[in-house]
Amino acid sequence: MGYLLREPERGIWYNDSEDEFKCLNLDVIASQECLSSPSKYRLPVLFWVHGGSQIISFGNGSSKIGDVWKIARDSVAGDSPIIVVSVQYRLNIFHVGDGTTNKNLGLKDLQCALEWVHEHIAGFGGDPDQITLAGDGAGAVLSHALIVAGAEVKRAILMSGSLHMSPPQAENRAQVALVAPILERLQRRGYNSLKTAPVRELLEAQQDVPIKSVFLQAEAGLVGWSTKTGKVQELMVGDCQYESSLYRNGIYELPLRQLFEMFDRAGASAATLKKLYHIVDGRPWSARLGALEFLNDMSWAMQTWKLADRWRREGKTVFTYLFDQENPWQASAGAHHAVDLIYLFGGFDLSHNPAAQKLATNMRRRFISFVNGDQPWPEDLTCAFGPVGQIAELCEEEVACRRRMTAFAVLNSLPPADLKSAFGALIAGRLSFHN
Numbered sequence: 001m002g003y004l005l006r007e008p009e010r011g012i013w014y015n016d017s018e019d020e021f022k023c024l025n026l027d028v029i030a031s032q033e034c035l036s037s038p039s040k041y042r043l044p045v046l047f048w049v050h051g052g053s054q055i056i057s058f059g060n061g062s063s064k065i066g067d068v069w070k071i072a073r074d075s076v077a078g079d080s081p082i083i084v085v086s087v088q089y090r091l092n093i094f095h096v097g098d099g100t101t102n103k104n105l106g107l108k109d110l111q112c113a114l115e116w117v118h119e120h121i122a123g124f125g126g127d128p129d130q131i132t133l134a135g136d137g138a139g140a141v142l143s144h145a146l147i148v149a150g151a152e153v154k155r156a157i158l159m160s161g162s163l164h165m166s167p168p169q170a171e172n173r174a175q176v177a178l179v180a181p182i183l184e185r186l187q188r189r190g191y192n193s194l195k196t197a198p199v200r201e202l203l204e205a206q207q208d209v210p211i212k213s214v215f216l217q218a219e220a221g222l223v224g225w226s227t228k229t230g231k232v233q234e235l236m237v238g239d240c241q242y243e244s245s246l247y248r249n250g251i252y253e254l255p256l257r258q259l260f261e262m263f264d265r266a267g268a269s270a271a272t273l274k275k276l277y278h279i280v281d282g283r284p285w286s287a288r289l290g291a292l293e294f295l296n297d298m299s300w301a302m303q304t305w306k307l308a309d310r311w312r313r314e315g316k317t318v319f320t321y322l323f324d325q326e327n328p329w330q331a332s333a334g335a336h337h338a339v340d341l342i343y344l345f346g347g348f349d350l351s352h353n354p355a356a357q358k359l360a361t362n363m364r365r366r367f368i369s370f371v372n373g374d375q376p377w378p379e380d381l382t383c384a385f386g387p388v389g390q391i392a393e394l395c396e397e398e399v400a401c402r403r404r405m406t407a408f409a410v411l412n413s414l415p416p417a418d419l420k421s422a423f424g425a426l427i428a429g430r431l432s433f434h435n
Helices: 032-036 069-077 092-096 105-124 138-148 171-188 199-208 243-252 256-264 267-276 284-313 339-345 354-371 405-413 416-427
Strands: 026-029 043-049 083-087 126-136 155-159 234-240 317-323 382-385 391-394
Touching: 026 105, 043 105, 043 138, 043 354, 069 083, 069 339, 069 354, 083 105, 092 105, 092 171, 092 199, 105 126, 105 138, 126 138, 138 155, 155 354, 171 199, 234 284, 234 354, 243 284, 243 416, 256 267, 256 284, 256 416, 267 405, 267 416, 284 317, 284 405, 284 416, 317 339, 339 354, 354 382, 354 391
Parallel strands: 043 083, 043 126, 126 155, 155 234, 234 317, 317 382
Antiparallel strands: 026 083, 382 391
């Protein structure tokens, strides 16, 4: 996590032990008044799901990047109190399951946690009818899956992710790509099933493959996910400017010829894509940067607007945002993936950067407003956090100066199979938090 965030103090984690069988827990943050007299309150609830490619703990309750205490404190100080629930869930192969009778176990953990909140949050002064489901990255993917599966939540915040980024995969793909390679290595060690193998053996087998990320598997509750908005009535959705920094090292290492071949996999759409993203022979860095822009649009930026359009067609309320504020410790890293969590939760000391600190406070205030059912900004505008500590509410033309809206229109006009072929070749094995 420290590589990606550029956090210089090496103080990301709180002093907490890790145990694969004690991970199913959640934290409830409420004011002392609520805890003393919960029957007097019916406060809105923020239900936070951390990210990490469904494989690592990125922004969970044991880290400063996912410590929800400050946003809860600010809500009380601003006379708009909320209760915040931060939930942990199974990761990596324990998240996947065996791919057949037991699958999507991490998602089931979250469903169980949400049921618990509905049943018990009133005992903390919370209102089970006013829950906002929120997540970043893989946490947003899983939050979107919960929505599609019919979660009883009124609002949702999808930050830098959705099922468009990581859609449910066929069961046989999980068997081929995840379960079978791990089982093969376990059998070499004398274990006949994932269920009977010790934890350490499972993790070492997974590392040997290696598996850098996992995915949800298709099941009944996720059928038709791309057209479903569930019971959520109000959506906040946005992305960071340089999300595809997660693939930077892998793309930079690609020889130009190989990069061209990957775009050629788009078939009849290849020439259009190359022109659209400046994949030009003899210009290796233009091509590499263009490839990162293509990945950024396909996984994140374009999907922000696709989700917004879908929810609006259903007559639901949507607030869009852009996060363009630079990394507070290394501005040259830009507004990369997950940098927004530094600002939203305020777990780190930003006093060295007063403009960034001010932006963080304003961002928390607006998110708290949304959780309370208020307008964080006008619905017909897009809130831009940053750059250089500035916050602006943008019209469509201004948004088009920050995101490749014309490129989105072209991508949406091309055959999805063509796009998937080029995209899949470019991302294969190149995800890394060490960027």
